Amino acid sequence: MAELRARFRSLDRIAAPDVWADVEERSAAAAPEPLAPVGAPLVLLGRLRPQDRTLRLLLVVALIVLALIVVALIGGSTRTPGPPRLVFSSSVAGAGRVYAIDAAGGPAVPIYEGTAYRIHVSPDGSHVIFQGQSDGGLMMSRTDGSARRALKDPGEPVLGRAWESIWAPDSHAAAWLSSRADRQALMIADAEVGDPRSIELALDPDPRLAWAPDSVHLALLGRTACESTTKRITSIVDTETGLVLPMGHDLNAHVGPVWSHHRSRLAGIVAGETETCIRMGRRQLAIWDIASDTIRSIPLDVEVIDLAWSPDDRTIWAISGDLGGPNDLRWIDVETGEMGKIAHLGDGIAAKWARGGTKVAWIELGAGSSDVADLWTIELPNGLPRRIARDIARPGPDGWPKWSPTDEWIAFYRGPWDGLPDGFHGSIWIVRSDGSDEHVLVDARSSVNLFEVDW
Amino acid sequence: MNEAVVAIGWPQSVEAAYRADGDRLWRALLAYAGDPDIASESVAEAYAQALRRGPAVRDPAAWTWRSAFRIAAGALKDRRAAGVSWDASADVSHLDRHADPDLLHALQQLPDAQRAAVILFYYADLPVRDIAARLGSNSLAIRANLSRGRRRLRVLLGDDDG
Numbered sequence: 001m002a003e004l005r006a007r008f009r010s011l012d013r014i015a016a017p018d019v020w021a022d023v024e025e026r027s028a029a030a031a032p033e034p035l036a037p038v039g040a041p042l043v044l045l046g047r048l049r050p051q052d053r054t055l056r057l058l059l060v061v062a063l064i065v066l067a068l069i070v071v072a073l074i075g076g077s078t079r080t081p082g083p084p085r086l087v088f089s090s091s092v093a094g095a096g097r098v099y100a101i102d103a104a105g106g107p108a109v110p111i112y113e114g115t116a117y118r119i120h121v122s123p124d125g126s127h128v129i130f131q132g133q134s135d136g137g138l139m140m141s142r143t144d145g146s147a148r149r150a151l152k153d154p155g156e157p158v159l160g161r162a163w164e165s166i167w168a169p170d171s172h173a174a175a176w177l178s179s180r181a182d183r184q185a186l187m188i189a190d191a192e193v194g195d196p197r198s199i200e201l202a203l204d205p206d207p208r209l210a211w212a213p214d215s216v217h218l219a220l221l222g223r224t225a226c227e228s229t230t231k232r233i234t235s236i237v238d239t240e241t242g243l244v245l246p247m248g249h250d251l252n253a254h255v256g257p258v259w260s261h262h263r264s265r266l267a268g269i270v271a272g273e274t275e276t277c278i279r280m281g282r283r284q285l286a287i288w289d290i291a292s293d294t295i296r297s298i299p300l301d302v303e304v305i306d307l308a309w310s311p312d313d314r315t316i317w318a319i320s321g322d323l324g325g326p327n328d329l330r331w332i333d334v335e336t337g338e339m340g341k342i343a344h345l346g347d348g349i350a351a352k353w354a355r356g357g358t359k360v361a362w363i364e365l366g367a368g369s370s371d372v373a374d375l376w377t378i379e380l381p382n383g384l385p386r387r388i389a390r391d392i393a394r395p396g397p398d399g400w401p402k403w404s405p406t407d408e409w410i411a412f413y414r415g416p417w418d419g420l421p422d423g424f425h426g427s428i429w430i431v432r433s434d435g436s437d438e439h440v441l442v443d444a445r446s447s448v449n450l451f452e453v454d455w
Numbered sequence: 456m457n458e459a460v461v462a463i464g465w466p467q468s469v470e471a472a473y474r475a476d477g478d479r480l481w482r483a484l485l486a487y488a489g490d491p492d493i494a495s496e497s498v499a500e501a502y503a504q505a506l507r508r509g510p511a512v513r514d515p516a517a518w519t520w521r522s523a524f525r526i527a528a529g530a531l532k533d534r535r536a537a538g539v540s541w542d543a544s545a546d547v548s549h550l551d552r553h554a555d556p557d558l559l560h561a562l563q564q565l566p567d568a569q570r571a572a573v574i575l576f577y578y579a580d581l582p583v584r585d586i587a588a589r590l591g592s593n594s595l596a597i598r599a600n601l602s603r604g605r606r607r608l609r610v611l612l613g614d615d616d617g
Binding site: 007008009011020023 | 503608
């Protein structure tokens with residue numbers, strides 16, 4: 001791999017021409033292409049002269065079609081009560097919109113008008129945090145559309161790496177890193193209160209955040225760039241007191257860190273091959289005992305791409321695999337280091353742990369195809385792989401499948417995925433984790449583009 | 456990039472993005488299309504479209520890469536439809552004596568999707584998730600294409616040392 005990468009680096013020796021003048025010429029030559037607001041046809045309609053009957057008729061037809069599209073977008077089925085709200089960002093005729101829709105059906109609730117991205121719904125489904133481009137900062141709202149507010153830092157819009165927002169397990173607050181000017185701060189916003197508070201950090205840039213199960217403590221772990229030898233200090237932050245406790249170890253994990261359920265240990269995968277580089281040293285599962293500040297390392301002979309603690313914290317469940325290669329579900333005994341295979345998950349999969357940590361859902365491509373896939377689940381520790389949805393034609397963008405907060409439902413995507421630069425036209429489907437009650441929830445067509453989804 | 460959009464205005468931020476990233480994009484497209492003209496055309500059109508669309512473009516860096524690769528893919532498709540195949544003898548090694556014509560030639564033997572994934576992984580140093588975002592695909596498909604493309608490339612280059 002290193003040899004291949006070195007050969008690609010020879011491309012840097014090729015002089016690229018400066019085409020910016022051509023860019024400006026093309027841009028100036030073309031008529032501006034402003035975003036068409038949904039209300040634009042109405043404005044145009046009012047300006048028409050009485051004799052423009054044909055044009056008026058066409059505009060009325062266009063308005064009706066547009067209304068039907070919106071209805072198609074926000075109309076959900078009313079199959080089964082119970083499931084939580086799903087939040088999605090979209091673009092309707094070029095205008096950004098964020099909606100929440102109850103998976104039981106009913107109308108979609110508008111949450112935000114404008115382009116939004118990096119949507120994170122709280123684990124209890126009550127709040128959503130996202131970045132609104134027009135506002136330039138983070139927004140928080142209830143998923144019923146009420147209590148929307150812009151988060152300030154303090155007094156200024158939150159910029160920088162604000163997209164790394166994550167929710168506490170009990171949903172009482174979201175935390176993220178804000179990087180403005182020459183300082184970096186951990187920002188914490190209470191879901192029910194006003195502007196966020198900050199905890200100044202004197203740490204490496206761009207650490208990983210992981211909330212502890214108590215929703216009070218946060219682990220901060222360095223995220224080392226490829227081939228970097230910089231030592232990263234791991235810290236624990238008490239979000240109630242603001243106390244930052246630097247620990248003595250360099251848990252430079254590229255998978256994890258994952259807190260044990262009883263908040264006494266953190267697990268992560270260190271060294272080994274990652275997607276972008278090979279870290280020196282043997283692949284290991286590192287178990288950091290926080291009370292004693294010691295790390296136990298368990299050598300691995302497979303690549304681990306995701307992991308979770310068993311409910312009794314005695315076992316690590318790990319998804320192993322390589323790029324496009326076979327993926328297995330394995331168990332690793334934390335005390336003895338013994339490991340074994342639970343099940344084969346297929347080749348080249350996209351897997352997601354349910355929030356409870358005892359279920360895995362994954363999308364597996366059909367043999368020899370990049371276009372057709374099936375949705376599978378397994379329940380640990382003794383379940384068997386089960387296919388719960390077939391022919392997920394052309395698996396959609398990243399982030400799928402999406403587990404509902406209660407681990408009862410799984411959202412997935414069906415429809416064309418042809419590399420559209422501005423979102424995708426297709427359908428959001430949901431199915432119970434036992435494979436029952438599969439139905440479409442959001443159907444995007446024509447001028448409606450879907451972007452991100454969370455619940 | 457998002458900070459730049461807010462702070463200095465859209466046209467300036469697009470030009471700043473071009474100055475920072477345009478050369479790499481052009482070289483990636485050259486490796487992808489095997490044709491300097493297609494690379495230049497795709498880069499110019501992608502950035503011009505980004506300028507026209509304004510701040511509605513959510514992530515300008517990802518957007519221009521994705522658009523440029525789509526434009527280049529369209530140009531390759533048109534060229535194939537016209538019966539013009541890639542000419543190995545007309546390689547681009549004349550642009551720089553240090554270029555690796557074997558690599559450029561081998562890349563042209565890969566299917567389009569595999570070639571794009573391999574270039575973005577090995578040349579642009581992007582993780583799979585970002586490659587998926589820039590190609591308008593998903594990690595699953597990218598992993599599959601990357602694995603197949605890497606295997607094929609090693610065979611073509613006689614490089615089996617891994």
